[in-house]
Amino acid sequence: MSEQWLTSLITETPQQGYELAIKMSRMGIKYTQPAAEVREKLRPVYGENADSLIASSQVIAINFQTVSAANNYWRD
Amino acid sequence: MSEQWLTSLITETPQQGYELAIKMSRMGIKYTQPAAEVREKLRPVYGENADSLIASSQVIAINFQTVSAANNYWRD
Amino acid sequence: MSEQWLTSLITETPQQGYELAIKMSRMGIKYTQPAAEVREKLRPVYGENADSLIASSQVIAINFQTVSAANNYWRD
Amino acid sequence: MSEQWLTSLITETPQQGYELAIKMSRMGIKYTQPAAEVREKLRPVYGENADSLIASSQVIAINFQTVSAANNYWRD
Amino acid sequence: MSEQWLTSLITETPQQGYELAIKMSRMGIKYTQPAAEVREKLRPVYGENADSLIASSQVIAINFQTVSAANNYWRD
């Protein structure tokens, strides 16, 4: 992918870190299914399925572990 | 999201940390499905499904790993 | 939740830590489905389903990672 | 559980550690479903299901992360 | 596998690290199913299934944790 979308894992606040984790989770889907129209078609499918939403939250949680460690948990 | 909901990962007690992990897990769902009425409709679906509840507990467990590390496991 | 159920991650032995991980896993379900009668109704469902039992063991394993790290793996 | 089954995470070799991780994974199932005759009945179900076997291997992998860290990866 | 495809976990940027995590995730599938024509046949199946895409993103997230730690989160 030539687009630069992940130049740093460092964010100013935990919430920005969480939102970066969301972006990372979405990019994992985008790399696997590059066709925007297919992803668009699937959105209502998983958006109204409880288990898909829980699974989405889990991917975000895993990516947020990475971002949090990178930022030393914003403790400094 | 302009609402500020995650300003720190630091909590006073492990239980408050666990409850923050629950909030983080729910926000992962909220970011993915922003429509409150859809999420409301899904609540009885996953709330009465054993596998959905186990999966929810798993997302909480992953987020709690992050919060616990951030708080140095409340050892200090 | 006003009940105090998680005041520390420190336990005397690995087994007590494992049992704390089980409690944490169950609390994740309880926070998501607070109605005791619903949870009671679901118990035979997941208790006789192999995949649900494996998934339960997985949540415990994740929580035990947290408890183990908190206790420095009971090495000291 | 009054039985003492987890007194230490330390093992002599990585393989013993892996086998401890298997025991931990099984105990997670046993605590959730204490009835031996039910677990016995489920064994052929998950034992001949590819996805259940993969999921079992995943739980072992997570527990082995814990055991490996406890043993400092048997590097010393 | 005689092909050398993973000589280092070190990358110059987080994005290159993320793309390495994607490669690692795909190689996990390739080692399990070496037949290219079978994998090719499956691509449209998971590529149009929301839950498969979420699961793919999760595997990438786990591999990215490894790559990020290896690179000390590109902090240096």
Place this chain on the structure above:
Amino acid sequence: MSEQWLTSLITETPQQGYELAIKMSRMGIKYTQPAAEVREKLRPVYGENADSLIASSQVIAINFQTVSAANNYWRD
């Protein structure tokens, strides 16, 4: 298991570490289903199922986290 199959987590290269992670993932299945003829029968089932392949890649990813940490990410 009397066979010695895991005497060390240390490997010379990341790729050898990844291949060790694959072996560990397979051994998790073998310990759970020791009958070779059953495992053999299941191979075409998961080998042609996209979700099973993704799940397999996930188990490998988790085991590779362990192997990578053991090898200090082959940084030295």
